[in-house]
Amino acid sequence: MRELSDDHRPRISPVQVDSGMSKTLHHGLEILELLTSYPHGLSVTDIADGIGVHRTVAHRLIRTLEAHHLCRKDTFKRVTLGAGLVTLAEPVEQDLRTLARPILEELADATEATAHLVVRESETEVRALMVVEPRSARMHVAFRPGQVDPIDRGSAGLSMLASLPPVDGERDEVRIARARGYASTIGEITPSVHGISAAVPGRRGDAITSIGISAFHAEDQDALGAEVIAAAQKLGSLLR
Numbered sequence: 001m002r003e004l005s006d007d008h009r010p011r012i013s014p015v016q017v018d019s020g021m022s023k024t025l026h027h028g029l030e031i032l033e034l035l036t037s038y039p040h041g042l043s044v045t046d047i048a049d050g051i052g053v054h055r056t057v058a059h060r061l062i063r064t065l066e067a068h069h070l071c072r073k074d075t076f077k078r079v080t081l082g083a084g085l086v087t088l089a090e091p092v093e094q095d096l097r098t099l100a101r102p103i104l105e106e107l108a109d110a111t112e113a114t115a116h117l118v119v120r121e122s123e124t125e126v127r128a129l130m131v132v133e134p135r136s137a138r139m140h141v142a143f144r145p146g147q148v149d150p151i152d153r154g155s156a157g158l159s160m161l162a163s164l165p166p167v168d169g170e171r172d173e174v175r176i177a178r179a180r181g182y183a184s185t186i187g188e189i190t191p192s193v194h195g196i197s198a199a200v201p202g203r204r205g206d207a208i209t210s211i212g213i214s215a216f217h218a219e220d221q222d223a224l225g226a227e228v229i230a231a232a233q234k235l236g237s238l239l240r
Contacts, residue, residue, distance in 0.1 A: 041078030
């Protein structure tokens, strides 16, 4: 049975390769990104199909990534991410994550919702840098750090856009978020999930980070918004 049907193929960031880039390195990075969606691994053939290359090319790329401990094969010859990625990732935004963790833990427990720290990845995308689940909620939203979403969809990206000066054609939700200090969406990233986020004041006054929550229910939205704003401001004060 095929692992990667067109209906269930994970979204890989649509990076356009130009003449100044390495196509081989691009494909290698696509493999790592693909594997993040399959923690139990994929076959070489599935990986080749997933990134659109011949199986022989995929095999050489995987061998190279294995040599650098960035992926590995199990006894069933399925390829999974390797432990070498932990070493590479550890220094990334380490200070920000260290400062944010207790704030996110407090926010998650206070709201009984999943708290997240999101950073601006590019002009068009944001990435979840840290996700903290509540310890006492009966049920909660679960997703992994590293998820990439469009900046103009979901509360995290909208809160960042709301921290910037108004522009022509911006969504009404951005203008509303700018007025009340937090962005709120329902079902824009995950069906039926409420997102509430506030931009974190940046070190230089440029908000490139947001703190927010994801929940199945948000009866008192303003109260939750106040909690999120307070958490974002607390982190912002530590970053100054």
